Amino acid sequence: MRIPSDSELTFLFEGDEQRLQQFIEKHRETFEHYQLMDDVKELSDEFTIKEQIPIVFAFVYGVTVDWREYDEEIIQLFSERLPDETVEVATTDKGLEVTYNGQLHSIALTFSGKDRYITIRGFQELIRDKYEIRLFEASYFSDTHDFLVLPKQQWEELDAQYPAQIGEMFRVIDDGLDFP
Secondary structure, eight states, rough: OOOOOOHHHHHHOOOOHHHHHHHHHHTHHHHHEEEHHHHHHHHHSSHHHHHHHHHHHHHHHHHEETTTHHHHHHHHHHHSSTOOEEEEEEEHHHHHHHTTEEEEEEEEOSSSTTHHHHHHHHHHHHHHTEEEEEEEETTTSSSSSEEEEHHHHHHHHHHHHHEEEEEHEEEETTTTTOOO
């Protein structure tokens, strides 16, 4: 489980080219493990530094969900980002049975393409007292969405410190959000 440090969150909002290179070097092993070094290098050809930073940040700390992802897998991907939390999930004929810290919760599914965000919103509801999931805005018009999970208190601090940038960089998970 990995949650970004306060200095890395500051980098996300205040980063420059030098700090981007430092972030890449710090996480080189992760980029190499997932064979992303070529992608990281190609970003500089297509994007400004300010555009590269959230993309590279998402490579390290984001949860990537493809529109075809299995709902059970979505729960597992998000649960990997929660420190000291226990999550188990099983698919039933009605949807998902999610055990979060020993308590069983049901997420009813429609067994259609709409289920990806039903699953995400359902899991958000389970963890809302401690954590919040937000969508990286830049990934919205793609068939693969990137999310960041942070403790609720950290989101509140970021909202207060970077209100305009938060609105540009992230989207709150609400009932209207879905794959375009």
